[in-house]
Amino acid sequence: YVRPPLRWTLHHADALTAITDDCRQHALRAGAPEASVRLVFNGTDLRRFSPDENGADPRFGPRMIFACRQLFPRKGIRFLIEAFARLKPRFPDAKLVLAGDGFERPELVELAQNLGVAADVTFLGWVANSALPPYYRAAAVSVIPSLEEGFGIPAAEAMGCEVPVVASDAGGLPEVVEHGVTGLVVPRGDVTALANAIGTLLDDPALRRRMGQAGRQRALRLFDWDRTAERFEQVYRDVGARVER
Structure with missing residues (x-):
């Protein structure tokens, strides 16, 4: 079951991000347009979490x-x-x-x-x-x-x-x-x-x-914070480009 406010958001958001493809599939089944759901893995500080x-x-x-x-x-x-x-x-x-x-x-x-x-x-x-x-x-x-x-x-x-x-x-x-x-x-x-x-x-x-x-x-x-930030930045750029048009 998807609450009506969330269903409205899924249909009207310029972009949605999913932390895994499994989450992306859940969003699609809940009614999100396929083109709006972008895969952006969670990030981790790999300078802190490093072998030593x-x-x-x-x-x-x-x-x-x-x-x-x-x-x-x-x-x-x-x-x-x-x-x-x-x-x-x-x-x-x-x-x-x-x-x-x-x-x-x-x-x-x-x-x-x-x-x-x-x-x-x-x-x-x-x-x-x-x-x-x-x-x-x-x-x-x-x-x-x-x-x-x-x-x-x-x-x-x-x-x-x-x-x-x-x-x-x-x-x-x-x-x-x-x-x-x-x-x-x-x-x-x-x-x-x-x-x-x-x-x-x-x-x-x-x-x-x-x-x-x-x-x-x-x-x-795949999971370094820098990679995650780059992917989010690209999502924002893509949304901004659509708004400008």
Whole structure:
């Protein structure tokens, strides 16, 4: 259902921008004219989110799994904790670090306790954007297990830090994470597939390194703030040119 004011806007705007093609398709199905909807990916500060071994947080060891997510059900952290519990017998030195907060936190803490992995799951709470890079850099893999997602900025942040990403196939995530190249994409809500993908990367440092390097290059090409600004500028120029005529 599209509210009437939004439907009017979709029909009458000189230009609309969509952060992924998935979002663009939603706008088109809601009635936006195809010519007016432009794809402009979200941007990330890739000078801040960059690889730097000396800038990594050393506390969590070589097999740290990192997720920067709000702790709400649609972000899928429950599935990540369940996958982590399945991986612990195979990777006893693995650690799970969660940055973010939300009303689901008490339930997730209880889940980790019930699954016997609470000692190896760290809930950081809210972390300022400027303080995130050391966690990404320390990670063997970054995970985005969302049930719903428009873009997935943490995927671009991780890629900027040369960290491979395991992401669900929710929303626009498969447009950000290139499956088999910069990470692995799995069906949303599939704990077995999620655990297998994370395990594949934890088990193969060379694959992690290769995917991480490819991710950095993809992020620079598509998700850097400068590229995003250029695309927005072009949208404004195109609209201005039409108005002048």
